[in-house]
Amino acid sequence: MKIFITGGSGLIGQHLNVELSKSHEILTQFYKHIGNCSEFNSVRFAINDYETLSSIFKTFKPEIVIHTAAVSNADRADQLPADEVYDVNVNATQKLSELCRKHQAKLIYTSSDLVYAGYRGSYLMEESKLIPISLYAETKLMGEMKVRKTIPNHIILRVALQFGFGLNHSRSHFQFVYDELKAGRKIKLFADQFRSALSLTETARMISELITKSVSGETINFGGADRVSRYYLGKEICRVCKLDENLIEPITMEGVHAMYKVEDVSMNIDKLKQLGIVPKAFRDSVQEILTR
Numbered sequence: 146m147k148i149f150i151t152g153g154s155g156l157i158g159q160h161l162n163v164e165l166s167k168s169h170e171i172l173t174q175f176y177k178h179i180g181n182c183s184e185f186n187s188v189r190f191a192i193n194d195y196e197t198l199s200s201i202f203k204t205f206k207p208e209i210v211i212h213t214a215a216v217s218n219a220d221r222a223d224q225l226p227a228d229e230v231y232d233v234n235v236n237a238t239q240k241l242s243e244l245c246r247k248h249q250a251k252l253i254y255t256s257s258d259l260v261y262a263g264y265r266g267s268y269l270m271e272e273s274k275l276i277p278i279s280l281y282a283e284t285k286l287m288g289e290m291k292v293r294k295t296i297p298n299h300i301i302l303r304v305a306l307q308f309g310f311g312l313n314h315s316r317s318h319f320q321f322v323y324d325e326l327k328a329g330r331k332i333k334l335f336a337d338q339f340r341s342a343l344s345l346t347e348t349a350r351m352i353s354e355l356i357t358k359s360v361s362g363e364t365i366n367f368g369g370a371d372r373v374s375r376y377y378l379g380k381e382i383c384r385v386c387k388l389d390e391n392l393i394e395p396i397t398m399e400g401v402h403a404m405y406k407v408e409d410v411s412m413n414i415d416k417l418k419q420l421g422i423v424p425k426a427f428r429d430s431v432q433e434i435l436t437r
């Protein structure tokens with residue numbers, strides 16, 4: 146298949162480039178960083194440069210578009226003017242949806258687990274209450290709404306917190322934790338925030354499986370097999386790498402006056418599993434990443 150990946154230089158995008166290029170013809174987009182896009186058929190432009198975006202549909206003719214380009218987390222979004230975040234995360238998603246509809250391409254949109262209300266309990270279903278509490282999460286939810294309204298042939302993935310090693314310039318929180326612990330430095334990690342963390346390699350593998358399924362018009366929780374805190378994640382790194390667990394101090398959101406108190410956006414992934422897409426157990430994923 147011909148697949149156009151937006152955000153190909155990002156944390157997830159670079160892993161997608163590697164995985165999807167194994168069996169498909171890809172075109173991958175980057176902007177300020179090149180990452181591994183130089184190793185693939187790639188194109189550099191700002192996602193709100195709609196002339197260039199339109200031209201890709203005429204020249205490359207993608208059958209599938211995987212839209213990951215975004216102002217991709219709450220801290221980054223807070224540092225930018227709100228209209229700029231809106232333009233990248235909402236307007237560009239709208240435009241891309243229109244182009245996909247016009248050119249009969251399927252759109253896979255990477256939304257976020259942070260669109261859910263984080264205080265309603267664990268293992269949230271796709272129909273659970275949505276209350277995004279940051280500008281970032283709000284614009285990801287608005288992106289979802291644009292996709293749903295504009296292009297019937299879509300899949301919206303509510304992507305969980307990613308872990309694992311980023312390629313090239315990309316850095317994950319997991320990498321920071323690993324580097325600090327490896328250097329014998331003390332770190333503080335939240336013990337009272339829970340997510341269905343999913344490894345970067347699993348994300349790429351599972352998207353690669355998903356595109357072969359005849360599923361459309363669906364919103365799907367795209368998370369890992371287990372509900373974990375960052376504290377637990379740190380302890381797993383220590384267990385696998387035989388590092389000192391006492392370097393990790395468990396902290397709470399109240400204790401440090403966290404800006405966005407998202408207690409629990411762990412997700413029920415039955416819908417994903419019913420499609421035959423099954424993530425590895427969290428411990429197996431951590432083991433795989435650290436012993437590769």
Ligand SMILES: NC(=O)c1ccc[n+]([C@@H]2O[C@H](COP(=O)([O-])OP(=O)(O)OC[C@H]3O[C@@H](n4cnc5c(N)ncnc54)[C@H](OP(=O)(O)O)[C@@H]3O)[C@@H](O)[C@H]2O)c1
Pocket residue numbers: 151152153154155156157158174175176177178179190191192193212213214215216217218233255256257258285304305306307308315
């Ligand atoms: N990482 C997570 O834990 C996580 C969790 C849930 C959902 N998600 C979602 O997954 C997607 C990918 O996340 P990520 O962690 O891979 O993000 P990332 O590492 O920050 O990468 C973002 C990508 O978007 C591109 N981009 C940003 N602004 C752009 C603009 N104005 N024009 C063109 N390209 C632009 C970046 O290009 P350059 O760097 O080249 O400028 C980069 O390729 C996002 O939609 C995010 O909301 C991520």
